[in-house]
Amino acid sequence: MRTSSLSQPTVNKVLIANRGEIAVRIIRACREMDLATVAVYSECDRTALHVQSADEAYAIGPSAPRESYLQIERVVAAARASGADAVHPGYGFLAENEDFAAAVRAAGLTFIGPTPEAVALMGSKTEARAAAIRAGVPIVPGTEAPIDVNSPEGEVDRIARDIGYPLLVKAVAGGGGKGMRTVVDPGELHTAIRAARSEASAAFGDAAVYLERRISRPRHVEVQLLADHHGTVLPFVERECSIQRRHQKVVEETPSPAVSAATRAAMTSAAAAVARAVGYTNAGTIEFLLDDDGGFYFLEMNTRLQVEHPITEMVTGVDLVRWQIRIARGERLDLDPARVLTPMGHAIECRIYAEDPDNQFLPSPGRIQQLRVPSGPGIRDDSGAAAGLDVPIFYDPMISKLIAWAEDRPSAIARMRRALSEYVVSGIKTTLPFFRWLLDQPEFRTGQFHTTYLDQVLKERNGLPFVEASPLQEDLAAVAAALNVTLSPGSIAAAPGGTRLAAPDRWKERARAEALR
């Protein structure tokens, strides 16, 4: 239970310690609850959508995150100066930083999220696994401590046999795939350990490695939770997040096409058990690996609102940000547990990024010239972008999250395809052509994919471009380009009687557009 000098935590004026689409999302929830909103912004975000949407805005430093959005003191100072009584951290930046949560609490403000203690606990991989074990939840089989270099080889063989093959040798200090080796044949174990240790030592300055079972063809399936300060923990229907490029999620959906009712019941109970075991409060998500036998293993817990939360909102009708605020105020969760476990329809999310899919998905920053966002039945677009605004180079180059909801999975896919065809962005490159291709892939349509699927099919494409115009489209482009010169801006189609329209202004306009680049 949180302790505070206030008898009842108040949330009347919220400072959003974030930017982009999530800051806009949080501001919208606050507006709907008649709460005042305070934005913070870095230099390059002065005209960003979240600054335009908030009631008040405070500058917090130069564009680089470590000089602005990661500056704990400056954010807290802005909260004090504005008279905000609550802070929402969003996701990323300081959202899972226990020092930030503690600083907010120490300043007498309401933190719209879990306690600093919960953030610290679940942020440690080994502590989180220990909590899962205490809760009786299966974890990915592995060693709890690093392999002792002085152990006889036979002892290490025995440990490895208990874990089971195939297995991974992983660096304790590791990340990014370095210091990692897959072992399929037990005879290769010691060679792999030596190689991994050597790489880990070079990359991280720490040669310690541990062993973990390698789940074949795993799926990444996660469970959203809400927990109040009165002991109620509510798990939600799972999210399927296996479509990943280099470990980054690009498409999420709910419910998972691979999860049966029985697995859902077991997995969501397990997630709730872990949250209860650590006395978790507010919103959080437990990530599992699902193997192809329907077995699941605890992977980690995210102590924040997640990027993909909208798909859960679409199939349950629950506003998660609104509930985060209500829980922070001390209100009781009064949702029907069965309702939030039973999805209505199917929802899919595509994360639209300003990246060039024909150039290794490298960021494509710059000014958005045109932005035409799809709408109509079952379409939701959560965005921080607008035409005329820049996609800055300093942060995740997200344009928007495009979400499609429909009565069932095939209809949701058709709806997403329709929405993707309506989406127009000009001035920068985006991943839209990549998503149009992905939604057509047979494995996506049948729901038969796992976490390495996307990297595999992208590799198989071998750099084949996603942006490929047909001869008809090239012809039309030529016709349009020529007619574009003939028609000056603001004029309508050819005047009758064959009068030639002069078009000198086009050149001035283009020259001006060039000068802006």
Added chain:
Amino acid sequence: MRYELEVNGRRRRVNVHRVNGRFAVVLDDQTWFVDAARVDAQTLSLVTTPEGGAVPGGGASHTTVLTPASGGLLTVQVAGAAVTVALNGRRRLAAVGDSGLKSGPQRLLAPMPGKVVRVLVQAGDVVRSRQPIVVIEAMKMENELRSARDGRIAELPVRNGQSVEAGVLLAVIGDS
């Protein structure tokens, strides 16, 4: 009005005539009858009818978005596909470094903060389109940055081992 275009790198000839309130656009040896209307500064709506079509005043509807790109080029989006067009007809648009149908020099900038781990060329080298120039390590991954054009390394300020912020100039690829 005659134009010489380069469409996705291929030279095309276009001749535009006005005919009874519409346009007859001769593209190479094919004629398009087009009703063209401007939607906004960057968008044209085209309704195309076959020559002598049975239902005049109606036809296929195509919305095209035309956005200026670097080097005097135009990016034309048609039904989600993007086409690069260079306009070099009787009305020439002078662009920086423009010498006819080639695009301007390419300034290769660091797309994100990171560390230069390999410089694959030297100043003066002749390079081809899509040839890797520099490798930057960022976000725990190695990213190859490639040339977007054929040309020659005109400037190479980047240094191996250099830490770069986003937007830092790494190389300039000019005409060979």
